[in-house]
Amino acid sequence: MASTLVTNVRIFDGSGHRSFPGEVLVQGNRIKAVAKGGEEIGREGVEVIEGRGATLMPGLVNCHGHLSYPDLETLNAIGDLPPEEHMLISVRNARTVLEHGHTAVVSAAAAKPRLDIVLRNEIEAGRVPGPRLRACTPQFNATGGPWDPRQLHMHHSSFEIIADGPIEFRRKVREMIREGVDVVKLSISGDNMSAPFADEDSTTMAEDEIAAACEVAHSRGKALASHARSDSSIALSVKYGIQFIHHATHPSERTLDLLERHKTRHSVCPALGITYVMLNEAADWGLSREWALKNRLDGELEAACETARKMVKRGIKVMPFGDYGVAWNPHGADNRDLEYFVNLVGFSPAETLTMATKWGGEAFALGGTPELGQIRPGFLADLLLIDGDPLADITLLQDRQNFLMIMKNGELYKAPAAGRRGERRRVAAE
Ligand SMILES: [Zn+2]
Incomplete structure (x- = not known):
């Protein structure tokens, strides 16, 4: 099962809590793990996307x-x-x-x-x-x-x-x-x-x-x-x-x-x-x-x-x-x-x-168990990487250029630019 780690991001997890620095591991079509602050998720066999301080939020x-x-x-x-x-x-x-x-x-x-x-x-x-x-x-x-x-x-x-x-x-x-x-x-x-x-x-x-x-x-x-x-x-x-x-x-x-x-x-x-x-x-x-x-x-x-x-x-x-x-x-x-x-x-x-x-x-979810709308282990991996902080300026989301990455169901609809994926390739090749 393909695994992707989005690292070095500020995470707005949708729960209503403040955003925090961290990294998120996606396995298959679901979120596998969320690490806060300095905690690190293992990188072995994982493709890494370098977030460079951008904001990661749910779709x-x-x-x-x-x-x-x-x-x-x-x-x-x-x-x-x-x-x-x-x-x-x-x-x-x-x-x-x-x-x-x-x-x-x-x-x-x-x-x-x-x-x-x-x-x-x-x-x-x-x-x-x-x-x-x-x-x-x-x-x-x-x-x-x-x-x-x-x-x-x-x-x-x-x-x-x-x-x-x-x-x-x-x-x-x-x-x-x-x-x-x-x-x-x-x-x-x-x-x-x-x-x-x-x-x-x-x-x-x-x-x-x-x-x-x-x-x-x-x-x-x-x-x-x-x-x-x-x-x-x-x-x-x-x-x-x-x-x-x-x-x-x-x-x-x-x-x-x-x-x-x-x-x-x-x-x-x-x-x-x-x-x-x-x-x-x-x-x-x-x-x-x-x-x-x-x-x-x-x-x-x-x-x-x-x-x-x-x-x-x-x-x-x-x-x-x-x-x-x-x-x-x-x-x-x-x-x-x-x-x-x-x-x-x-x-x-x-x-x-x-x-x-x-x-x-x-x-x-139409009355079923919710599995969308939060960055939380077990939830479906619908994730957005935003250039800037939408909590400071919500109008950032009006311009599609500010969406650096769009992931739906664990798949990249819009992949981050090559620079951010540089590390992804290198680690994946090791
Ligand atoms: Zn209507």
Whole structure:
């Protein structure tokens, strides 16, 4: 079994503790040993990577990914993409996020029914590069839900599956489970992007529809995710055991109490980036500041930050990332979310990176035993070597050039430059 020792690094192990100098031994696809300070791990028969003081951290885990969202401007443009082109775009996006250190993604909706499923299978088989992937359905919407693109007398489609009533929800969720998804996504609330017909205060699925979809998913051992901005959509997500509650923008104190009582079961990804960018940087795409204020995106961002602070105080798991994959918020910019967690919400860089690694790894396990997101003996070897200290400057992670090494499952996707591997060759040849 191949063994690699990454030596002379500062280790941020994802546990929430301070980083420390040390070295890490990888054997096969798992972390075998972690040495602190001056302790040394035996070098016999081991390939050595010289870290030269760079930071070694666990791979990032995104629990609100949309790898098949094609960085386009409108819902209809996504619907107009033929499946063949769309698959290739998804493959490219998977590579882009891996190059930015995302070694695991829980999808929060595919743009067409089989895109995530095929992408996951190709990545797992080692035929295309990409993160470990939990494949998701498209967003289930009731008629008039936030992503219903249709118009009377006109044909439009986007990235949704429309269903109405418990019978249709049951049938269509079963169909997606037959096709091979890991996660079922329900759009339970509206969104201000879809105002006025389905703004974020509206709950757009009926309880019997949610109950039917969740009953099928739970009975088949599949995870669930929800688009839930309104108070009642968040409460319904908790009531029906939906593990991934996305956005969770406007919970009442009563709903926060409910979520806190069930906090071991849920995690929340607010996805601050898309709101921030639409509010401040999307004028070039026709989304003026005026439009953003009219659609109350300033209030949405403020509420999302305030809710994230309240939730973490209550011990509810909140994680960065989400909703990258539109023109003004493209794949590869995901790590800006880490900066928003520090500068807009007020979490420390260490807290933020713990959320993006350890907490993400726990959520990725979908209720099983976590084996991702920490540098810890026995855990899977998804490791990043960063040029500099992201705890001092979290924006370092926004530039793929700063990723000196990207290891997934014990294999180097990006190998360190020859200088750092010099010693590796010499020792290996001895
Ligand atoms: Zn999303």
